[in-house]
Structures are given as structure tokens and as C-alpha cells.
Amino acid sequence: MTRRGLGEFEQQVLLTILQLGGEAYSVPMVVELEGRSGREISQAAVYIALRRLEEKGLVSSRMESPEETGTGRERRYFRVEPTGLELLQESRRTMDRFWAGLDTGMEEA
Amino acid sequence: MGAEPRAPGWVVWMMRRMMPEQDVRVALAELRELHTHWKAEIGEKEADRRFRRQVRQYPFRLVWQALTVTGRTGPWASRTGVTQSVRSLMRAPGLTSAIVLTVGVGIGGCTAIFAVVDALFLQPLPYPDAERLTLIQTESMPHRWPFSVVDYQALSEQQTSFEAVAAYDRSTSTLTTAERAERITVIAPTPGFFEMFGISPVVGRTPVPDEGLPDAEPTVLVTQDFADRHFDSSGSDAVGALGRTVELDGLAYQVIGVLPSYVGPLGRDVEAFTTLRLQPPQRRGPFFLNVFGKLRTDVDHTLAAEELRAINDRLFPLWADSYQNEGSSWGFQDLRDVLRGDAGTGRLLLILMGAVGMLLLVATANAANLLIARVAARRRELAVRRALGATRAHVMGHLMLESALLTMGGVAVGLLLARGGVALLPVVASSYLPRLTEVGLGGSVWVFAVFLAAGCGLLFGLIPAVQGGGGPDLTEGLRSGGRTATGGRGEQRTQRLLVAGQLAIVVPLLAGAGLLLSSFVRLQSLDPGFDAQSLLSMRVSLSPAAYPDTPTRSQFWDQALERIGALPGVEAAAVAGARPPENLSFTNNFNLEDNPTPPGQSEPSSPWVISEPAFFEVMGIPLLKGRGFEPADIEDGPPTVLVDEAWERRYFPGESAVGRRFVEGGDMSSPMTTVVGVVGEVPYQGLGGEGGGAVYRAGARGLGSPYLMIRVAGDPAAVTSLVREELRRMDSTAPITALATGETLLGNSLTRPRHLSLLLTVFALVALLLAVVGLYGITAYSVQRRAGDIAIRLALGGSPSSVLSMVVRQGMGLAAVGVAVGVAVALGVNRILVDLLYEVSPDDPWTLLGVAALMLSVSAVACLIPGRHAVRLDPSSTLREE
Numbered sequence: 003m004t005r006r007g008l009g010e011f012e013q014q015v016l017l018t019i020l021q022l023g024g025e026a027y028s029v030p031m032v033v034e035l036e037g038r039s040g041r042e043i044s045q046a047a048v049y050i051a052l053r054r055l056e057e058k059g060l061v062s063s064r065m066e067s068p069e070e071t072g073t074g075r076e077r078r079y080f081r082v083e084p085t086g087l088e089l090l091q092e093s094r095r096t097m098d099r100f101w102a103g104l105d106t107g108m109e110e111a
Numbered sequence: 112m113g114a115e116p117r118a119p120g121w122v123v124w125m126m127r128r129m130m131p132e133q134d135v136r137v138a139l140a141e142l143r144e145l146h147t148h149w150k151a152e153i154g155e156k157e158a159d160r161r162f163r164r165q166v167r168q169y170p171f172r173l174v175w176q177a178l179t180v181t182g183r184t185g186p187w188a189s190r191t192g193v194t195q196s197v198r199s200l201m202r203a204p205g206l207t208s209a210i211v212l213t214v215g216v217g218i219g220g221c222t223a224i225f226a227v228v229d230a231l232f233l234q235p236l237p238y239p240d241a242e243r244l245t246l247i248q249t250e251s252m253p254h255r256w257p258f259s260v261v262d263y264q265a266l267s268e269q270q271t272s273f274e275a276v277a278a279y280d281r282s283t284s285t286l287t288t289a290e291r292a293e294r295i296t297v298i299a300p301t302p303g304f305f306e307m308f309g310i311s312p313v314v315g316r317t318p319v320p321d322e323g324l325p326d327a328e329p330t331v332l333v334t335q336d337f338a339d340r341h342f343d344s345s346g347s348d349a350v351g352a353l354g355r356t357v358e359l360d361g362l363a364y365q366v367i368g369v370l371p372s373y374v375g376p377l378g379r380d381v382e383a384f385t386t387l388r389l390q391p392p393q394r395r396g397p398f399f400l401n402v403f404g405k406l407r408t409d410v411d412h413t414l415a416a417e418e419l420r421a422i423n424d425r426l427f428p429l430w431a432d433s434y435q436n437e438g439s440s441w442g443f444q445d446l447r448d449v450l451r452g453d454a455g456t457g458r459l460l461l462i463l464m465g466a467v468g469m470l471l472l473v474a475t476a477n478a479a480n481l482l483i484a485r486v487a488a489r490r491r492e493l494a495v496r497r498a499l500g501a502t503r504a505h506v507m508g509h510l511m512l513e514s515a516l517l518t519m520g521g522v523a524v525g526l527l528l529a530r531g532g533v534a535l536l537p538v539v540a541s542s543y544l545p546r547l548t549e550v551g552l553g554g555s556v557w558v559f560a561v562f563l564a565a566g567c568g569l570l571f572g573l574i575p576a577v578q579g580g581g582g583p584d585l586t587e588g589l590r591s592g593g594r595t596a597t598g599g600r601g602e603q604r605t606q607r608l609l610v611a612g613q614l615a616i617v618v619p620l621l622a623g624a625g626l627l628l629s630s631f632v633r634l635q636s637l638d639p640g641f642d643a644q645s646l647l648s649m650r651v652s653l654s655p656a657a658y659p660d661t662p663t664r665s666q667f668w669d670q671a672l673e674r675i676g677a678l679p680g681v682e683a684a685a686v687a688g689a690r691p692p693e694n695l696s697f698t699n700n701f702n703l704e705d706n707p708t709p710p711g712q713s714e715p716s717s718p719w720v721i722s723e724p725a726f727f728e729v730m731g732i733p734l735l736k737g738r739g740f741e742p743a744d745i746e747d748g749p750p751t752v753l754v755d756e757a758w759e760r761r762y763f764p765g766e767s768a769v770g771r772r773f774v775e776g777g778d779m780s781s782p783m784t785t786v787v788g789v790v791g792e793v794p795y796q797g798l799g800g801e802g803g804g805a806v807y808r809a810g811a812r813g814l815g816s817p818y819l820m821i822r823v824a825g826d827p828a829a830v831t832s833l834v835r836e837e838l839r840r841m842d843s844t845a846p847i848t849a850l851a852t853g854e855t856l857l858g859n860s861l862t863r864p865r866h867l868s869l870l871l872t873v874f875a876l877v878a879l880l881l882a883v884v885g886l887y888g889i890t891a892y893s894v895q896r897r898a899g900d901i902a903i904r905l906a907l908g909g910s911p912s913s914v915l916s917m918v919v920r921q922g923m924g925l926a927a928v929g930v931a932v933g934v935a936v937a938l939g940v941n942r943i944l945v946d947l948l949y950e951v952s953p954d955d956p957w958t959l960l961g962v963a964a965l966m967l968s969v970s971a972v973a974c975l976i977p978g979r980h981a982v983r984l985d986p987s988s989t990l991r992e993e
Contacts, residue, residue: 029139031413033148042161045145046168049138050176053130057502065133076133 008060008093010025012040015051016060016082016090025081028052064080114160115143128577129177131502142166148717174573177508177580196512206485210478210517214567215524215882217471220874222525222560223532224464227913229559230550231451231460234422235990239309240405244446245874247276247402251439251713254662258400260392261430262423263301264439265403269422273383275403277304280387280399283816284359285652286848288341292844294652296380299387306331307405308375314350315368318386330386331357335372337382357383361656376450376546379398394433395426396776404443416442427578428563432464432780436700438711445798452545455946457544459867462943466623466874469616471567473878476609478517480885483602484892486510486579493579508980514572521562526552529560543863565594578602579679606889613882614970617875618933618962619940624875625958626941627868630948633799634864637949639692639857640755640793642731646853648690651838652816653847661813667841668812672725674837675821680830685729686817692860694818694849695795696721699806703762704783717758718795718805727753727790729822737769737788742811750775750784751809757792758804797951798860799949818849827852867947882929887973890922894981901981902989911982918981921965922974930966 008016019026020033027035028049035043055061066077082090118126118139126135142165149158200207249262258266263278270276279300302318305311313335316812323328333341338352349369355787357364364385370378378384402508406415417440427437451457486493493506501509530552537547578601658664668686675684688696700716708714724740726732735756744751760770771785795805811817823830835847851859894901901914941953951958 027142028138029148032145044168044172045142045165046138046172049134049141050169050172053134054176065137073144075144076137077141078134078137 008089011047012051012055013090013093015048016086017053019061019080019082025079027077027079052078055086056080059083060089113797115573116146116159116166118142118166122166122170125577126173128580129170129173129507132667138169139166171880173504174507174511177504177511191200192512196509196516200513201517203485206481207517207520210481210571211520211524213282213474213569213877214471214478214517214521214564214571216528216877217474218521218525218538218560218564218567219528219532219924220467221464221471221563222556223536224527226529226533226550226552226556227536227547228460228464228556229553230944231456231546233555234553236447236450242445243274243406243408244308245273245404245406245439246446246449247358247404247443247445249398249423249439250442251436254713254716255442257398258402259396259398260389260400261395261399261426262398263402264389264392265422265426266419266441269425270404270418272407272410274407275303275307276402276404277301277307278387278400278402279304280526281381281401283652284383285361285654285844286383287358287361287654287844292654292846294846294848295359295382297383297385298378298381299385301387301389303404305370305384307403308377310370310374310378312368312370315353315366315870317368322386323388325390326389327386328368328386329362329364329388331359332368332370332384333366334370334374334378334382338369349568358571359385361654368661376549377408379546379548382524395430396434401598403446403695419443436714438708438713446626450546456544458943458946459863462623462867462947465940465943466620466871469620470874470878471563472710473547473613473616473881473886475567475571475852477566477885479574479882480606480609480888482510482514482571482575483606484888486575487602489579503580505580507576510576510579511572514568514576518564518568518572521567522560525564526557526560529556540863540866542859574605578605603893606892607925610882610885610889611925611932613878613885614926614929614966615936617878618930618966619937620871620875620878621962621965622934622937622959623941623944624868624871624949625962626944626948626953626955627864627871629955629958630951631864631868633951634861634949637798639798640732640791642822642855643853643857645823645825645827646730646852647821647823647830648818648851648856649832649834649847650690650816650818650849652848653842654844655815657842657844658815661810664815665812668817671838672812672842673817674841675834677867678830678833678837680823680833682822682824683722683725683729684819684821685725686811686814687723687726688811688814688817689718689795690818690820690849690856691730692794692856693797693800701773701777701784701806703870704774706762715762717803720795720805720807721809721811722753722807722815723809726807726811727821730793732793732824733791735789735791736767739788739790740807740809745812750782751787752784753788753790753807753866754786755790755792755805756806758806759789761804799864862948864947879966883969883973886922886926886970887976888981889925890974891917891977891980893921894918894977898981898984898989898992902984902986906986906990914977915975915982918978919971919974922978923971926967926970926974930963930970933966934963937962 014035015031018031018038022030022034028045031048032038032043032045052061052063056063058082061080062083063078063080066079068074068076071077123135123139126138142162144156146162146163149161152158153161236244236318238244245257249258258278263276267276277300279298281296281298284297285292301319302323305317311317312332315332317332318330321327333352335349338758340357341357342352352366352369355366355669357366361770364383371507374381385453406412423439423441427434479617496506496509497503532551533550536544536550541547653664653667658667672684672686675681695718697719698716699719700714702708702714722740723745724742727734727739733811737753740751754768759766763771765887768786768789771786775784790807792804794800796803819834821827821830821834831850838845838847904914905911935958938954943953945953
């Protein structure tokens with residue numbers, strides 16, 4: 003992978019934001035990731051990954067105050083930036099190239 | 112319930128050091144929201160558990176990220192990063208070498224001791240199905256002893272619980288070759304022994320059952336080392352050893368197989384395995400067979416033990432005329448437990464591990480302190496890094512990398528030292544630690560060393576890294592930069608805690624060393640009961656073939672002692688079956704006429720020494736009551752013994768043992784033995800050991816391998832060659848071994864306490880040095896930080912003595928706390944030494960007082976030096992600098 007490549011978990015995190023309508027905070031992301039992966043997901047892993055992606059400029063975030071959320075708790079919402087979207091698509095194209103030509107019988111029976 | 116879950120304090124503390132405050136709040140708030148969601152899905156209890164599990168992941172993931180993150184300013188763990196860190200450490204050679212060496216010594220010591228623990232306690236025995244291997248013995252708790260031929264034959268015929276049973280006799284024999292005669296250790300196993308232990312010969316075969324019959328031809332298996340040395344046949348040429356002859360005790364054995372050089376702990380130091388040919392027994396005894404059994408997989412231990420007891424019970428009446436110890440029975444133990452050595456070995460290793468572990472802790476705390484100071488001194492550099500875009504994680508990662516490098520250095524030093532230590536062990540400690548030749552730096556030992564080092568590295572690296580990475584606002588760092596080693600209040604508190612902790616650890620270490628030294632000194636000045644000066648001793652072994660019975664052996668010794676007695680420099684000579692203070696041949700049990708042992712209970716036993724009339728004169732052992740041995744005691748008169756005063760005190764307290772009688776060895780058909788005299792107490796089981804009292808029989812000149820004791824006028828060494836020459840002239844095939852002067856014998860007996868007290872003293876002094884240097888450092892930094900205040904005080908007319916006392920008071924306050932805590936710890940911890948101490952109590956108040964006084968004095972000196980520096984500050988130039 004190139005220096006600017008995405009790790010598998012990072013891909014899953016970005017895709018989950020998109021699945022949740024383009025903007026999400028860590029709680030529904032964890033639930034969605036657990037539902038799609040079938041295993042327990044660490045909220046710490048998600049949150050730290052999100053901040054790391056933000057440092058790389060692939061996502062951006064905004065804060066919502068306790069009054070704004072209406073729950074008495076702060077939240078940090080993340081959305082995927084164009085650079086992040088681009089990297090996601092590149093990762094998909096790369097994987098497609100690897101899968102090309104393989105018999106569909108390889109999929110789960 | 113229903114309250115919101117809380118994150119543990121340490122988790123929040125770590126998160127705050129590695130994330131912005133807002134992120135900490137948000138992350139925890141969102142995790143609590145997740146908890147609410149989990150409660151609805153999986154229940155409150157499970158949700159709580161999940162919360163606890165997940166919240167604890169934050170510190171580890173943040174640290175991991177710090178160590179592996181690839182940021183905008185470039186990956187810290189790149190080659191460049193490592194080179195930078197190496198260069199940075201090389202620019203501080205004092206600090207780097209101090210940390211690497213002190214931590215390395217601690218790791219090396221712990222690793223070497225762990226290597227012994229691993230070999231003795233953790234590694235499985237190198238035999239297949241080792242967990243089913245047992246040692247079967249006769250027992251009458253707390254005593255255990257081997258089997259007789261009768262026992263073994265009954266066991267073999269009747270048992271059903273064991274897949275296989277085998278036995279061996281372990282003894283020394285004289286090996287006679289063309290060049291010389293030497294004593295070697297020989298094991299004589301029954302056929303089937305090698306198969307049971309999965310030992311296969313390299314060439315040749317193992318004995319067949321017929322070779323164990325009384326009239327079979329003598330056969331032997333030798334090790335590869337033996338074959339190399341004696342038959343010049345190594346490796347694939349080992350087949351050349353087959354069919355050759357080995358002469359042991361005058362008998363010719365045919366080599367039927369060559370074994371690998373190492374056959375496991377049972378075969379340690381043994382190079383020849385003669386096939387045991389059991390003679391039909393005439394009575395139940397002597398008890399010399401070591402019997403092993405391999406339990407069947409489908410057998411319960413309890414049932415197996417019951418079966419053994421049942422066989423013994425059936426056997427007892429059949430041989431009751433020769434063996435009356437009705438209270439004895441049969442039992443078995445896990446072979447691994449047996450091969451571990453006695454309980455004392457485990458305790459000794461625990462003490463050593465504890466001591467060197469304490470030293471490692473002190474070294475680690477020292478390293479942490481040094482690194483905290485270093486981070487504080489680099490405030491400006493780290494602040495500049497942050498200003499240029501490095502994240503907190505980056506800075507932390509950089510600092511952790513330095514710790515990792517230091518740790519690797521420590522591991523390298525440690526493993527080198529451990530290797531040396533392990534190589535030295537058999538040379539130095541074989542008299543009190545078993546199986547040292549099996550100790551090595553195997554896989555598990557390396558893993559231990561790496562984990563230990565990683566643990567230390569984390570300990571001494573994390574605190575300064577977290578403090579350096581999570582620093583306060585940048586302007587503070589940029590401003591205060593040049594002030595060297597002056598830290599914020601948090602850092603100061605951590606450093607003071609570390610120093611106090613170091614001092615607290617040193618106290619029990621020093622106290623332990625002091626107790627052991629005190630005990631050693633007492634042992635050294637102990638009266639051994641015999642005159643060790645001008646005493647020479649050696650062991651001479653007569654070939655059973657050349658001297659097959661008592662008359663021939665007595666004839667040899669009569670002549671030999673006469674000729675030796677006539678040599679210049681020799682005052683007197685005698686032989687005996689045992690040699691003080693620790694070469695005991697055997698113990699024997701007995702039944703007192705005046706106080707018979709109730710049936711079902713085990714008889715008392717004592718060290719049994721076969722000696723002769725001249726023995727006591729040669730050894731300088733006084734006759735206190737009754738008479739010494741006379742010629743009639745050696746010839747066919749009624750059995751008589753001498754006892755020592757410890758024996759008399761034990762069995763006839765306040766009375767005389769002279770004239771008392773007992774029956775020897777559990778055989779009630781034997782005639783009564785009479786005590787005819789009482790001699791001075793002499794140890795045969797080590798100095799300061801359990802003084803059970805010894806019993807002396809006459810007849811040593813009939814022994815085949817006795818100790819020869821010679822009283823000389825002047826230097827024993829000068830007479831040695833004369834004596835050896837004389838013996839060689841009489842019989843050149845009789846090997847002479849175990850040569851020692853009386854003083855050497857006493858010295859050897861003190862080897863373990865000497866080594867232990869020396870080692871602990873060295874550890875304690877090194878730890879003390881580290882702790883005191885730490886105290887000095889922190890006091891000096893405090894003076895530096897407060898230079899301005901001190902200068903003002905002096906400028907305004909404050910007395911130098913008040914400044915001095917202020918500095919010293921601060922440092923001594925810390926020392927006092929450390930020492931106080933240390934004394935409390937010492938009182939608890941040093942109890943473990945109780946079995947190793949002679950006439951010293953583990954909570955001896957004088958030792959503790961002495962240690963406390965020593966530490967406070969040394970600490971005072973450590974505080975005085977920076978104190979004097981403070982007093983000599985020039986107020987005007989100091990204030991100008993400020």
C-alpha cells in the first residue's frame with residue numbers, strides 16, 4: 003500500500019459514515035459496524051481512527067453542544083471529505099482489480 | 112443501580128495526557144451513550160462489563176497509536192527517527208550508560224535466576240509421558256527411604272497400577288584402565304529401565320530380562336562421552352565401543368550399548384550403566400533400590416497408593432523376622448517434585464529472585480527519574496517540536512522510542528550477564544543447587560528476559576513520555592527552556608515519590624543482607640567440635656575384587672595406618688565411614704530399651720558413623736563420659752556404640768546415656784547394643800544444621816571406601832604427597848579422592864551462607880548507591896530551582912546555616928519517610944529468611960536499627976553536598992542570572 007493508502011478498518015469507518023447518511027458520531031457508527039461485521043467493535047478504536055482520519059484531512063468534524071443535541075451530552079459529528087471519498091474509491095478499484103476474473107463459485111456457498 | 116458508569120481514574124489521567132480535553136469529554140460521553148444502548152440490548156450487567164472492558168482500551172490504543180502513527184511530519188518509527196533517537200542518547204553518555212548498565216544488571220540477575228527456576232521447576236522432564244513417572248519409596252512420615260530387593264520383587268510381581276516399574280542402584284565404583292584407577296558414579300538399573308524412560312542407545316541395545324538374573328554375564332551401557340574418552344570412538348564410530356570391556360571394582364563388564372551423553376536428570380554425572388543383577392534375598396533389607404513406576408493412564412492416584420499399601424501389608428508378615436517396622440508403608444511421589452531438590456532450594460531461589468528483583472525496581476525507578484529530568488531539560492526542544500506541528504502523540508512516541516532503545520541496551524547487557532552467570536553457576540553453587548549443568552538460556556528464558564525488559568521499559572519510559580508529550584501550553588515550555596532539569600510541580604512530586612520508593616525498597620534488602628552476614632559470622636565462629644587445624648583428610652577406595660571381605664580390608668588398613676603413622680610430620684591417623692562437618696554416609700534407626708517406640712509410630716534415627724578407637728584422638732573429639740572403643744568392640748564382642756552429647760541430651764535429657772541399650776535398624780531379632788561412652792558433639796549434616804546427635808560404631812578398618820583422617824604437625828599440604836605416595840606403593844589401583852584439609856572442610860560447609868550473604872550485600876549496596884544518588888539528584892535540582900529564593904534570603908542577611916538546614920531538612924524528610932516505610936516492609940518480608948539464619952531472628956532490632964542509621968547517615972551526606980553548594984551561592988550573580 004502507498005503511504006496515503008487506507009487500512010481496512012479505516013475503510014470500514016468511512017463507509018459507515020456514508021451508510022449513515024454522510025454525517026455521524028461514534029455511537030451509531032459502532033452499532034452499524036457491529037451489525038455489518040458481526041463482532042464487537044471497540045468505540046475507542048472508532049473514535050481514535052476518526053481523529054486520525056481527521057488529522058490526515060480525510061474527514062472533518064463539528065461539535066454539537068449538550069443543548070444542541072438535546073441529550074445533555076456533547077457529540078462530535080464526522081463527515082467524509084472529498085479526499086477521503088477519493089481514497090475510498092481508489093481502494094475499491096484496487097480490490098476490484100484483484101477480484102476480476104475469479105469464479106463466483108468462490109463466494110460463500 | 113442505574114447510575115452512569117464511570118471511567119477509572121487512571122484511564123482518564125492517561126487520556127488527558129494524550130488527547131485534548133474536549134476529546135476526552137466527548138469520547139467518554141459517547142461511550143456512556145453506547146452503554147445506555149447496550150443496557151437495552153444485553154442487560155445492565157453485561158453492559159457494565161462491556162463498558163469497563165472498552166473504556167480501558169483507550170490508554171493502550173492511544174499509546175499504540177503514539178508508537179505506530181504516521182503523521183504529517185513523518186513517521187517517528189522510521190529509520191530517521193531511530194537514528195535521531197540514538198544520536199540524542201549518545202549525546203548524553205553518562206545518562207545512557209547509567210540506565211543501560213543498572214537496568215541491565217537487574218535484568219541479567221533476574222534472568223539467570225529464572226533460568227535455574229525454569230530448569231528445576233518449569234521445564235518438563237526430558238522423558239516421554241513424564242507426568243506419569245513416579246518415585247516409589249518406603250515411607251514412615253516424615254521419613255522416606257528406598258526399597259529392598261524383597262520389596263522390589265513383590266512390587267514387580269503383584270502391582271497392577273503401573274504400566275511399568277524399574278529400579279536402580281546408584282553408587283561409586285573404581286574404574287580401572289591402562290592409565291589409572293578413578294572413582295566414577297555408576298547406575299545399575301534393572302532391565303526395562305531405559306524403555307520406561309524412553310532412553311535409546313545411539314548404537315547397540317539395552318539389557319534383556321535374562322541379563323538381570325543373578326548368574327548372568329555382567330553387561331554395561333556407557334555414554335558417548337565415556338566412549339570418546341576411553342575407547343576413542345566418537346560419533347558414528349561409537350559402534351567401535353560395542354563388545355569392549357570395562358573394568359569396574361575389579362569385575363569385567365561387556366559394553367552392549369552406547370547412550371547419548373545426556374540422559375536426563377536421573378543420569379546426571381553418570382557415564383556407566385551396569386545391568387543390575389539381583390541376588391535372591393535372605394532378609395528384608397538392606398534398603399538401597401531406587402524404584403520408579405510409570406502410572407497407567409486409566410488409574411486413579413488414590414487407588415494406586417492403596418494398592419501399594421496393600422502389597423506392603425501382605426508382605427510384612429512374610430519377612431517379619433528380619434524387619435519389624437510395622438509403621439512403615441509404601442507410597443509414591445511425582446518424579447518431577449523429587450528432582451526439584453528440597454524445599455530449601457525453592458526458598459533459596461525465591462529469596463535470590465526477590466533480592467535481584469528489588470534491585471531491578473530501584474534501577475528502574477532511577478532510570479525513570481533520570482529520564483524525567485532529561486525531559487524537563489528538553490522542554491524547549493519539545494515545545495519547538497509541538498510548535499512545528501508535532502502532535503502530542505508524536506512527542507510521546509519519540510520519547511518512548513528512546514526508552515525502547517535504552518531497554519534494548521539493558522536487555523543486551525542483561526542477557527550477556529545472565530549467560531556469564533549461568534556458566535558460573537555449576538562452578539560456584541553446585542554444592543547447594545541441584546542439576547545446574549541443565550540450566551541454560553533456552554526459549555522460555557529469553558521470553559522472560561524480553562518481557563521483563565519490556566515491563567521495565569514501560570515503567571521507566573511511560574511516566575516521562577506522558578509528562579513530556581502532554582505538557583502544558585507551548586509558551587511556558589518555550590520560555591522556561593534553558594533552565595535545565597527543572598520540572599513542573601507534577602514532575603517534582605513524581606521524582607520525590609520515586610526516590611522515597613527506592614529508599615523504601617533498599618531497607619529490606621540491606622536488612623536481609625545484614626541478617627545473613629550476621630548469621631554467617633556466627634556460623635564461622637561456631638565450634639565444629641573437632642580440631643580442624645593441622646588435619647588432612649582423603650577418601651581411599653579399595654577394589655572389592657582385590658579386598659572382598661572385612662579381614663582383607665582390615666589387613667590393608669592395619670598396614671597402611673602403621674606406615675602412614677610413621678611418616679615424618681604425621682602425628683596420628685585413623686579411618687572412618689563419615690567425615691565432619693557434612694560428609695555423612697548414612698543414618699540408622701533404633702528402638703530404645705528404656706523408651707520403646709509404640710507400634711505404628713516411626714523409630715527415631717540418627718547419623719551413624721563407623722569409626723575406630725584412634726578416630727577421636729585424631730579428630731580432637733573429647734571423651735566426656737564412660738570409655739572409648741577397645742579391641743573387643745571391633746572383634747566379636749557384644750555390640751557397643753559411642754554417642755555424642757547431643758544424642759544424650761535428646762534421648763536421655765539430664766541423665767547419662769552410658770549403659771543404655773537399644774536395638775538397631777528395626778530388626779528386633781538383633782542383639783541389644785550398649786552405649787559405652789559419650790563424646791563431644793560433632794556435626795555430620797552441615798554446620799548449624801539440625802543437631803540430631805551422632806552414634807559411633809567401631810570397625811572402620813573393615814570398610815572398602817572410608818575417609819582417611821590424619822593429624823599432622825604443621826602444614827597438612829606438606830604431608831599430602833608423602834601420604835599419597837605411601838598409599839600408591841601399597842596399592843596403585845586404589846583411587847584417592849575428596850582430598851581436603853580440615854579448614855577446607857569447614858570452609859566448604861559455609862559455602863552457601865557465604866555466597867548468599869555476599870550476593871545480597873552486593874545487591875543491597877548497589878541499590879543503596881542508586882537510591883542515594885537519586886536523593887542527591889533531587890535535592891540538587893531543588894536547590895537549582897530555588898536558587899533565586901536562596902540568593903534573596905542570603906542577600907537579606909539570612910544565615911548560611913539556616914539555608915543549609917532548610918535544604919537538608921527537605922531531603923531528610925524524604926529519606927525519613929522512605930526508611931520508615933522500608934522498615935515496615937522489612938519486618939514482613941524478611942521472615943522468609945528464617946530457615947537460613949543461624950541464631951539470628953528475622954526481626955532482629957539491632958540489624959534494623961543499624962540499617963536505618965546507615966541509610967539516614969548516607970542520605971544526610973547526599974543532602975549536605977547540594978546544601979553546601981546552596982550556602983556558597985553568590986547572591987548578586989545568581990539574582991542577575993534570574
